[in-house]
Amino acid sequence: MIMGLNMRGIFMKKVIKPFWTYNIVKIEKWLSEMISRGYILKDVNILTRVFVFEKSENKKVSYKISYENVGVNDINNSLKKEGWNRVVSKNRWMFSCTDKNNEDIKISPSREGILKRNKVIKYFLFFISLLYFGMYIPVLLILGFASLGVVLGFIPVEYDNSIVVDPSISTNETMIGPVVFFSILIFIFYTILKLNKLDKEIRKELGYNKKKYMYDVEEVSNKDKQIKKFKPAWQYAPDKLEKWLDDMESKGYNLYKVNKIGAMFYFTKGQSRKIKYIVDYQNSTDEGYFEIHKEDGWKLNFKSIGSITTWSIWSKEYDDTVPEIYTNNEDLLKYAKKTLIINTITLLPALVIFTSLLCQDIYFVMNGLTPIYSVIIKIVVIIEFAIFYNSSLKYYFRTKKKIIH
Secondary structure, three states, rough: OOEEEEOOOOOEEEEEEHHHOOHHHHHHHHHHHHHHHOOEEEEEOOOOOEEEEOOOOOOOOEEEEEOOOOOOOOOOOHHHOOEEEEEEEEEEEEEEEEEEOHHHHOOOOHHHHHHHHHHHHHHHHHHHHHHHHHHHHHHHHHOHHHHHHHHHOOEEEEOOOOEEEEOOOHHHHOOOHHHHHHHHHHHHHHHHHHHHHHHHHHHHHHHOOOHOOOOOOOOOOOOOHHEEOOOOOOHOHHHHHHHHHHHHHHHEEEEEOOOOOOOEEEEOOOOOOOEEEEEEEOOOOOOOHHHHHHHHEEEEEOOOOOOEEEEEEEEOOOOOOOOOOOOOOOHHHHHHHHHHHHHHHHHHHHHHHHHHHHHHHHHHOOOOOOOHHHHHHHHHHHHHHHHHHHHHHHHHHHHHHHOOO
């Protein structure tokens, strides 16, 4: 906190809030508290995270923070008529205030921009996480935990009965690799958790009803009849999962639960049923999305955790006519194209990066600078990503062929 007088002789206060974008709702309350103590917001430095206040009279004011489109520097006329005033506008961030009581406020600045911004950030962090885990999880699976230390650089490697360690490198220097690695991981998870929390706070403020997002889980009386099936990475070929679930029901294996990450499916042995399963993908969802399908008789069996993207599995029992969520072929093709685009954005760059790293490692191995398993690891990762992308590509062309014929 920095305090002093400005050139006009007015008392100023500067407060640093480095993580304010993670706690927007709290920041709004804090700004209201500051003006109630006689400090009115005058400026915000987005880069340095510094809030600048000017000494003023005590007031009761409500603040709202929004993230606007490029080129928008003022609030719209509807908000002005409602009593809102622009306080600060910097780098698409808009700080607005009103002296109305909360119960008298009918409309407020839109929160959609913040939700979209958070989603873009989480997309980016998801891609970074994909690269990290795609590279280091195969290390653990293939060579064990100790090998991860070799890859990160804090366990020495032995070649021809001699340990390769530069004596000039201190212990602190050898720890730089793992410290950076785990620091980045912690930052990624911390950011995603904070942004998810912020999204929940905003949706709650907007009247979000969590019950409409909950998926249904059937109660099972006889646990001995449970059957578990492991189905990972079905998101890259959702039509195959739909057919598999339909076939399981026709054989008398009734789905009653899907685990939280969507990889384990739980069935009970019962009667053969005519049930249509639909796997749906949405960039964003609201109450209306779930409400419309549930009112039409669809049962929500699974919804992906997090808010980056939403994968959901719906089911509906029928007699003669097979029900469909997408009745328009153009919508169905658009849905398949959308999944291909998102997989192209995430998987193709990863394939390019790992192929480049593989070529580099092959050169190092040939010159005795890198152990052979470094090449093996990257080959496994490249094959893994290539299989995922190939599955997504085939799904798109299967859908396109189905619609044409």
